[in-house]
Amino acid sequence: MKDLQRDSIDFRKSKIEPLFHSIFFPTLLSMVFASFYTVADGIFVGQGVGSDALAAINIVAPLFLITTGIALMFGVGVSVVASIHLSHNNYRAANFTVTQAFGVASLLMAVVSIALYCLRIPFLRLLGCSDALMPLALDYLLFILPGCVFIISQMVGTFVIRLDGSPKFAALLEIVPGILNIFLDWLMVFPMQMGVAGSALASTLSCAAASAMVGWYMIFRAKNIRLRRLKLSLTSLYLTARNTAYMVRSGFSSMLGELAMSMILLAGNYMFIRRLGEDGVAAFSVACYLYPIVFMVNNAVAQSAQPIISFNHGAGISSRVRKAFRLSLRTAAVCGALQAAFLAIGAKPLVSLFLQVGTKPYEFAVAGLPLFAVSSVFFALNVAIIGYYQTIEQNARATVYMLLRGFVFLIPAFVLMPMLVSPQGLWLAVPVSEILTFAVILLSWQRK
Numbered sequence: 303m304k305d306l307q308r309d310s311i312d313f314r315k316s317k318i319e320p321l322f323h324s325i326f327f328p329t330l331l332s333m334v335f336a337s338f339y340t341v342a343d344g345i346f347v348g349q350g351v352g353s354d355a356l357a358a359i360n361i362v363a364p365l366f367l368i369t370t371g372i373a374l375m376f377g378v379g380v381s382v383v384a385s386i387h388l389s390h391n392n393y394r395a396a397n398f399t400v401t402q403a404f405g406v407a408s409l410l411m412a413v414v415s416i417a418l419y420c421l422r423i424p425f426l427r428l429l430g431c432s433d434a435l436m437p438l439a440l441d442y443l444l445f446i447l448p449g450c451v452f453i454i455s456q457m458v459g460t461f462v463i464r465l466d467g468s469p470k471f472a473a474l475l476e477i478v479p480g481i482l483n484i485f486l487d488w489l490m491v492f493p494m495q496m497g498v499a500g501s502a503l504a505s506t507l508s509c510a511a512a513s514a515m516v517g518w519y520m521i522f523r524a525k526n527i528r529l530r531r532l533k534l535s536l537t538s539l540y541l542t543a544r545n546t547a548y549m550v551r552s553g554f555s556s557m558l559g560e561l562a563m564s565m566i567l568l569a570g571n572y573m574f575i576r577r578l579g580e581d582g583v584a585a586f587s588v589a590c591y592l593y594p595i596v597f598m599v600n601n602a603v604a605q606s607a608q609p610i611i612s613f614n615h616g617a618g619i620s621s622r623v624r625k626a627f628r629l630s631l632r633t634a635a636v637c638g639a640l641q642a643a644f645l646a647i648g649a650k651p652l653v654s655l656f657l658q659v660g661t662k663p664y665e666f667a668v669a670g671l672p673l674f675a676v677s678s679v680f681f682a683l684n685v686a687i688i689g690y691y692q693t694i695e696q697n698a699r700a701t702v703y704m705l706l707r708g709f710v711f712l713i714p715a716f717v718l719m720p721m722l723v724s725p726q727g728l729w730l731a732v733p734v735s736e737i738l739t740f741a742v743i744l745l746s747w748q749r750k
Contacts, residue, residue: 562708638682
């Protein structure tokens with residue numbers, strides 16, 4: 303089996319900045335493509351089906367975040383645990399950890415998908431779906447559920463393949479399915495006139511293609527990490543449970559990050575539909591379609607630093623850990639500032655991609671998007687810092703910060719801000735939550 307030192311990526315000795323960039327730029331490209339095909343999905347649905355369809359998809363959207371939360375929990379977890387094994391040259395343990403991550407995460411998501419199918423109407427009611435949006439939401443949900451299992455293997459595979467020293471192939475896991483999804487979205491929404499069901503089916507087929515790419519890589523191209531056959535003995539099951547607990551502990555705050563995003567959608571949908579009706583939810587859906595750009599770019603920063611920090615943390619090289627963290631923090635600050643400017647300055651043309659100019663949802667979104675964009679800078683910094691604490695196994699601290707930004711500050715902000723400033727307060731709830739979280743992080747640093 304190849305030693306990591308023979309690969310073009312040397313986590314132990316390569317200079318930090320070139321090493322970070324060699325991972326960051328392919329990862330950024332893949333994340334941008336992922337966010338673009340999410341945006342394209344919204345554009346096709348908004349222009350081809352209508353604003354109610356956008357609102358219905360926004361109701362279902364927390365399911366995506368639950369799915370990606372599970373995937374990120376196992377992806378980050380397996381990357382942290384396996385990279386520490388690799389830093390000690392324990393390839394066998396790394397391989398079994400990777401195999402367990404794929405198996406347990408996929409099985410868990412399959413169970414969740416079956417349960418949601420059986421409870422689909424109560425689930426949509428729980429998400430705040432109105433009677434008017436229920437038929438569209440049901441169409442979308444039923445066709446997207448099978449794709450959730452494929453999302454798991456795609457995202458876990460991305461972490462594993464990047465750790466295996468193939469960041470360019472990991473980038474292809476987003477680029478190729480992204481291009482396929484854009485084509486299928488157009489085909490099924492416009493020529494085939496399948497509506498929201500077509501949009502969901504396009505996403506499912508694209509994720510299935512990405513999952514197939516992961517399988518091909520792990521079988522034919524893997525360098526240092528390979529899948530191993532798991533036994534069903536009591537000892538093997540015990541070891542699987544133990545390793546799963548390690549991965550869950552390491553990646554739990556990443557799942558909380560996705561749940562925080564779903565809480566943004568859930569709380570936002572409730573508050574917007576309560577104060578502005580279906581038009582308000584349609585307007586909010588534009589921000590929710592654009593926000594993945596912010597999330598994906600800053601996630602690229604955190605994910606690019608993660609294998610470098612994890613490996614050197616495991617090897618006990620603290621100077622390289624600090625250098626990688628400082629570089630990720632600077633990169634996050636620049637990315638966050640650029641994204642905030644992009645969303646604020648380009649509000650009108652961006653919103654017009656999704657909604658008809660002059661409609662109520664359009665006016666709501668144009669007025670609110672620049673306010674919502676303020677969150678980008680603080681979101682970027684918070685994600686970089688939380689990712690660092692995850693990577694160095696300070697999971698309790700990472701979890702606390704994630705709970706603050708996604709629950710403790712967010713829910714009161716959505717309730718209180720519209721009372722103070724209406725309707726602008728609806729759009730300011732997320733920025734307020736991110737700013738307060740960043741303030742808590744700064745105070746904790748000053749006390750060290």
